[in-house]
């Protein structure tokens with residue numbers, strides 16, 4: 001099947017009481033592993049690319065590979081651009097076959113964020129592309145984007161007014177989570193998801209999921225989160241599998257890259273399979 005529509009996947013998840021995993025991939029191997037995990041579990045899946053990954057691998061090869069994998073997959077596969085404050089890269093993704101983009105305007109003052117988000121929505125919607133919007137910053141630096149300080153925070157009514165006025169499809173609010181590994185226990189804002197869902201039917205996206213407990217994920221999904229981003233967990237599984245393989249290669253004196261790729265892929269399929277189980281999206285296709 002062709003690359004899936006992100007908004008349709010997330011709306012189906014919210015209606016069904018589960019969340020779609022959106023996994024930040026870093027290369028072809030991780031893309032293949034994430035799709036394999038989704039097929040094994042019969043779950044729809046969103047492949048996410050950071051701006052850094054787009055710049056490193058090239059938009060055209062990434063889009064080609066996502067489309068190739070989606071065509072051959074027995075489950076829906078969407079392609080999403082994660083945190084992007086750069087309008088030129090947004091346009092590249094919209095024109096390059098991405099299903100959705102996160103326009104990250106959290107570094108702008110509210111008026112500029114509002115005006116530019118409306119422009120991005122008009123540009124994306126004309127191409128059938130879904131827009132996730134972030135005007136409050138989610139703390140933590142991810143692939144060179146973001147800040148460790150809370151710089152912009154608004155009330156839920158303000159977030160919803162801006163979302164409605166701009167045509168935003170998916171909302172990424174501050175929910176007490178952070179990108180990267182937690183240094184202290186986060187204060188999670190399930191109440192904000194409930195407040196948003198009581199006032200609006202806009203789907204809510206959870207960032208900074210790595211390190212949350214199964215109960216935390218369950219409460220966020222019950223409150224109405226429909227898309228959960230996973231980045232750090234994949235990076236950790238990837239690098240730890242490489243390390244384990246390389247230590248063994250050194251011990252036995254055998255250096256075979258393809259064997260390492262197989263080991264990394266297996267670790268990623270297991271890791272993503274565990275998240276699919278936590279988010280309840282398995283067995284829905």
Ligand SMILES: [Zn+2]
Pocket residue numbers: 083138142179207208229
């Ligand atoms: Zn994020």
